[in-house]
Structure formats: structure tokens, C-alpha cells
Amino acid sequence: LWCLPHQNVPPLAVMEDDRKAYASRFTSEDQVQTSVHNSLNNNFGHIAAAADCLASLKATFSPNSKISVNLGRIPEPLLLYAFRVVASFGLPHWALDVLSQDPDSMYNLLHEYIALNTFEQVAAGHGYLHMGINLAVVHDFALMRKFY
Known part of the structure; x- marks a missing residue:
């Protein structure tokens, strides 16, 4: 989950800008909890159906x-x-809009970021060991975006 290169490496320090952005969005534990619950509740049907989609x-x-x-x-x-x-992003299934006139639409951009993030996470979890992936390259977002 932390994308650390080794289990004994301490996590990186949180940047002050990240804290400020978080503090401007959430001012109480209730707001955080409500945000998480709303996201999960709003997308529960899609999340529950994920296993069936995979099958x-x-x-x-x-x-x-x-x-x-x-x-x-x-x-x-x-x-x-x-x-x-x-x-969890409200998409019932993976469906890039490749036939549209706007490949850079927000809809397609969401898919791009989900693809890059999940690829990195699965690779970090050694899900692609059989492919001989270089994890140092996988964590280079700019390079991965070019490959995408």
C-alpha cells in the first residue's frame, strides 16, 4: 500500500502542501468519515459487482x-x-471512449489515471513478476504516462 521498495524502509514524510490541501478540504473527522462513506455508498453497486465483472x-x-x-x-x-x-469511481466497467473525437476528455483522463495507478499498485504488489517488470520504471509516473 505504501509502495515502499522494502518492508524496512520508513515511509516518506508528508509534505506541508499536502497537509494544507487536506486541511482545506476536511476540518473534522466527521467530514472525512462522511466523504469516505458517501463515496462507498454512492458506488456500492459497482464495487459489489467488481468480482462478477472480473469473473x-x-x-x-x-x-x-x-x-x-x-x-x-x-x-x-x-x-x-x-x-x-x-x-469506486462510479464506473460500472472499464470502457475507454476510444471512438470519440476527444481522446483527452475528462472521461478518458479518468481512465488513464486509474490505469496508471492500478498498474503501479499491482506491480508493486508483485502481480506482474512473470513479466520481469522493473519497479523503478513503474514508479516513474512521467515515463509511464508516455508509455500509456
């Missing part, structure tokens, strides 16, 4: 297909995490 995706591929084999190499909890992140 449905897996069912579309033949068990011996390259995609199916590679999906099987990624631990189920990490795959489910990615599906739940998509759902």
Missing part, C-alpha cells in the same frame, strides 16, 4: 489463451483490487 472477463477467454494464462499469473486479490478501484 465475466475471465470467462470470455479460452482457458488456454495467452490472455487467460497471463491473467492467471496475477494474484486474484490484485486483479480484484483493480476492478474495485474502477468501480
Whole structure:
């Protein structure tokens, strides 16, 4: 969760600008709790359906297909995490708007950031070990955005 290179490395210090941004958005524990609960409640249906979406995706591929084999190499909890992140933003499923005239729309930008974030998290959780990914590169957001 912390994306630390080793379990014995202490977490980075929180920057003062981050604290100020947080303090301007939330002034009480109740506000934080309400924000989290509202987000989860508003997207509960999508979050609850994430496991079914993952199962449905897996069912579309033949068990011996390259995609199916590679999906099987990624631990189920990490795959489910990615599906739940998509759902927590109110998206019932992953659906880039690739046919629109605006590839840089806010809708597509949301998908881009979700993709980059979940890729980094799953990689940090060693979900892509079978691919020989260099974690130092995965944590370079500017480079990953160019690859995306």
C-alpha cells in the first residue's frame, strides 16, 4: 500500500502542501468519515459487482489463451483490487471512449489515471513478476504516462 521498495524502509514524510490541501478540504473527522462513506455508498453497486465483472472477463477467454494464462499469473486479490478501484469511481466497467473525437476528455483522463495507478499498485504488489517488470520504471509516473 505504501509502495515502499522494502518492508524496512520508513515511509516518506508528508509534505506541508499536502497537509494544507487536506486541511482545506476536511476540518473534522466527521467530514472525512462522511466523504469516505458517501463515496462507498454512492458506488456500492459497482464495487459489489467488481468480482462478477472480473469473473465475466475471465470467462470470455479460452482457458488456454495467452490472455487467460497471463491473467492467471496475477494474484486474484490484485486483479480484484483493480476492478474495485474502477468501480469506486462510479464506473460500472472499464470502457475507454476510444471512438470519440476527444481522446483527452475528462472521461478518458479518468481512465488513464486509474490505469496508471492500478498498474503501479499491482506491480508493486508483485502481480506482474512473470513479466520481469522493473519497479523503478513503474514508479516513474512521467515515463509511464508516455508509455500509456
